Amino acid sequence: MLTGQQVAIVGGDARQLEIIRKLTELDATVFLIGFDQLDHGFTGATKCSLEEVKLDQLDALVLPVSGTSLNGEVETIFSNEKVVLKEEHLQQTPSHCTVFSGISNDYLNQITNDTSRKLVKLFERDDVAIYNSIPTVEGTVMMVIQHTDITIHQSNVAVLGLGRVGMSVARTFDALGANVAVGARRPEHLARITEMGLKPFYLSELENKVSTLDVCINTIPAPIVTAQVISKMPAHTLVIDLASKPGGTDFRYAEKRGIKALLAPGLPGIVAPKTAGQIIAKVLAQLLLENAKNGKGE
Ligand code: NAP
Secondary structure, eight states, X not given: OOTTOEEEEESBOHHHHHHHHHHHHTTOXXXXXXXXXXXXXXXXXXXXXXXXXXXXXXXXXXXXXXXXXXXXXXXXXXXXXXEEOOHHHHHHSOTTOEEEESSOOHHHHHHHHHTTOEEEEGGGSHHHHHHHHHHHHHHHHHHHHHHOSSOSTTOEEEEEOOSHHHHHHHHHHHHXXXXXXXXXXXXXXXXXXXXXXXXXXXXXXXXXXXXXXXXXXXXXXXXXXXXXXXXXXXXXXXXXXXXXXXXXXXXXXXXXXXXXXXXXXXXXXXHOHHHHHHHHHHHHHHHHHHHHHHHHHO
16 A cells, blocks of 8 residues: 555646556545646545645655656646646655656756656556557557558558567557568567567568558657658558657658558557556556555665
């Protein structure tokens, strides 16, 4: 249980509701900052502002998946008020206060660093990334169905990258009956792709592997689907780019050639916000329980 732990949830979207639910269930004292328009009444959670909350009593501060902007602004869909996290706020927290965020940027790195507060980037964790790949894949299947006039079954699909998302994408399209080829750069990845019963190829060979493709799904956050590669694709090929912005596709060239290429960021939050929130809530609760236990042991 998190009895006695004081946690401020600062901004966010529907995913934060699952975090609030989980933490109140575990008996934490929860402060909601940037939630003034939230109708849901959570018992054990108090709405307030960053100026009102007793920062010097906080054990943790939870930011949204996006963290802050480069000037400290925190996104919140449940308020019209601007919420800005500043270094002076962190300075007022106790030294053990941990800042949790999905991702980080130079601003957030700097204010946590300058105040010596621990920053946990939840989306860098393997467990979160692997759980998150599940709704990501479901969103990808949805997009492929929406944007093609053929079945996934027996279609020719290339998946680029065998990381946490790539592996789940490849396995799911294979299970749906597609002919799946997976491109990677490491020999051990090619071995794994072979073991999975899929067709492996080196990314350096990509432009020679796309001439019969129906769907190309990129998971690599680097320029991989270049103009050269796109020029070898059939006109009907659909490119879905899952990699973080700006993706790994030459969208300008794809458009010029009339190839449909879509950047599809944030699919978990779009297709399954509740599950996406539960994934973060589960891992966050585990980390807070560990923090609380370690704190008691000191
Ligand atoms: P990951 O586990 O780190 O996998 C990335 C893969 O890309 C690895 O196989 C890596 O190969 C390969 N790679 C990276 N740079 C490369 C390069 N320059 N050339 C060739 N291969 C390269 O990451 P992930 O968790 O699967 O996430 C993949 C991307 O999807 C990220 O950008 C992530 O932000 C994004 N994402 C998007 C959504 C969405 O909704 N669209 C959801 C979740 C994640 P090596 O192992 O050889 O380095």
